Amino acid sequence: MITGAPRGVKDLLPKQTKQWHKVEAVIRQITREYGFEEIRTPIFEHSEVFHRGVGETTDIVQKETYDFTDRGGRELTLRPEGTAPTVRALLEHKLYAGPLPVKLYYVGPMFRFGRPQAGRLRQFHQFGIEVFGSASARVDAEVMAMAMDFYGRLGLTDLELLLNSIGCPTCRPGHREALQQFLAPKVGELCSDCQKRFEKNPMRILDCKNERCQELSQGAPTTVEYLCTDCADHFNEVKTLLDSAGVTYTLDDRLVRGLDYYTKTAFEIVSRQIGAQSSIGGGGRYDQLVETLGGPTTPGIGFGLGLERVLLTMENQGLLADDDQEQRDLFIATAGAGTAAVAFRLMQELRQRGMTVEMDYQGRSLKAQMKTADRFHVPRVMIIGESELAQGVVVLRTMSTSEQQTVPLDSVIAHLCGTAEPPMSV
RNA sequence: GCGGUUGUGGCGAAGUGGUUAACGCACCGGAUUGUGGCUCCGGCAUUCGGGGGUUCAAGUCCCCUCAAUCGCCCCA
Structure with missing residues (x-):
């Protein structure tokens, strides 16, 4: 082997892709029921999209993007998240000019x-949704309810929905000032990251995991305490709606989240069962993001x-539990000159009628072919030997009972499919 | 980016300086005439993640490197 896959990326082998298909099927279904349509944006964007977004x-x-310069000298970045690219596409194609709200979903690598x-790879996959053009608390509630519904449909339990409101440009300056005043005497004791945050984004000190920082910020003013009436009303309505729909959540006034674009509602879903990386999803409202990227004032979440x-x-x-094993309808075993071509023809005809059929590729012994058939868990095996071919018949063996019957070659397809006619082509 | 642990065949796993690197599973083949699942027999690592060093001698000791894994940071 020359090299393995690069660090932090993984191949998904058949055993896994089978599981992924199940999850993807739930995604397809739930998005349809909630009225979302799929958008597929490129895997990379101008770096600017993420820097500003x-x-x-x-x-x-600051330290996690995959940046590169292409041969034309463009500064590009592999997408680290899906919201900024979606907004870029929304603007580029003026989707905001149509009926609002625009409800989009995406699934793909980040x-x-x-x-x-x-639980942390360098290439990982996200399923995300975005709603543009509505500032209504109903949308906030719907987005969170949908996330929880999604997990529920997959059978997941013991998840916690953490909820907070981090305000808007109207109320945040007040909070920021109060927070800086509160922390000013202790700045020197904060961790180095938080010392920088103190100036740039003091709110993030609230959810710093450093123990000392947690102690120092005990009793610090929370965002909720400084919400303007608009944000407070919005937050209350969100909670009321979640309550009415029976969506349980935990208020967490220190939940801030690491992306700058959030306003008002911020939430995160955590699982206590997957190690240190406990967050399995998160999101929030971003009422200024579209503007920031050069579009019209358009709220989003x-x-x-x-x-x-x-x-x-x-x-x-x-x-x-990987209960689903290889399942084929039929295996065709051959023995002797001229039998493989007949088997191949029958196999193709049966496949075109919707059966999953396999046959041997290497001309192995009948015994070896039977062994393979057994591994495929086929209910029946068709055996075509030289003598059968000479008589114009084939043998059908029922594996569970070891019973065999002889069927004329020219009626075996009808025998197996119930009809000799292939289905209408699509 | 920082710290701990680990790295032997497709997988699991013995082997703690000295002849041809256990074993289990999987896989392939066979057990008199063309037939599976059980049993039996046989095959399957010139090589121990990669590179360098120490030694008469290394899978076993040292260094570097790559990777995996767990944690920190952060987040999905």
Whole structure:
């Protein structure tokens, strides 16, 4: 082997893709029921999209992006998240000019340069949704309800929805000032990251995981306390709606989240069962993002869910029992000159009628072919030998009972399919 | 980016300086005439992640490197 796959990326082998298909099927279904349509944006964008969209001060932009210069000298970045590209596409194609709100979803790979560990890859996959053009609290509630519905449909339990409101440009300056006043005497004791945050984005000190910082920020003014009436009303309505729909949540006034574009509602879904990387999804409202990227004032909200972490949680909750084995309808075994061509012809005709059929590729012994047939768990095996061919018949063996019957070659397809006619082509 | 642990055939796993690197599973083949699942027999690592060093001698010791894994940071 010359090299393995690069660090932090993984192949998904048949055993896994089978599981992914199940999750993807749920995504397809739930998005249809909630009225979302799919958007597929490129895997890379002009770096600018993320620098301005996600925010220069975020960890993602500062140290986790995959940046490169193409042969034309353009500064490009592999997408670390799905919201900024979606907004870019919204603007480029003027989707905001149509009926609002615009409800989009995406599924695909994202790239972040970090040290790999359980639940953290450099290429990972997200399922995300975005709603543009409505500032209504109903949309906030719907987005969160949908996320929880999604997990529920996959059978996941013991998840926690953390909820907070981090205000808007009207109320945030007041909070920021109060927070800086509160922390001013202790700045020197904060961790180095938080010392920088103190000036640039003091709010993020609230959810710093450093123990000392947590102690120092005990009793600090929370965003909720400084919400303007608009944000407060909005937040209350969101909670009321979630309550009425029976969506349980935990208020967390220190939840801030690492992307700069969030306003008002911020939420995160965590699982206690997948190691240190406990967040399996999160999102929030971003009422200024579209403007920031050069579009018209358009409120928005969305979530992004990590599919690897979802699968990991499912695995830990025993929801991935790989019960489905290889299942074929028929195996055709051959023995002797001229039999393979007949078998091949029959196999193709049967496949065109919808049966899953296999035959041997290497001209192995009948015994070896039977062994293979057994592994495919086929209910029946068609055996075509030289003597049968001479008589114009084939043998059909029922594996479970070892019973065999002889069927004329020219009626075996009708015998197996119930009709000799292939289905109408599409 | 930082710290801990680990790296032997497709997988699991013995082997703690000294002849031809256990074993289990999987896979392939065979057990008198063209037939599966059980059993039996046989095959399957010139090589121990990669590179360098120490030694008469290294899978076993040292260094570097790559990767995996767990944690920190952050987040999905």
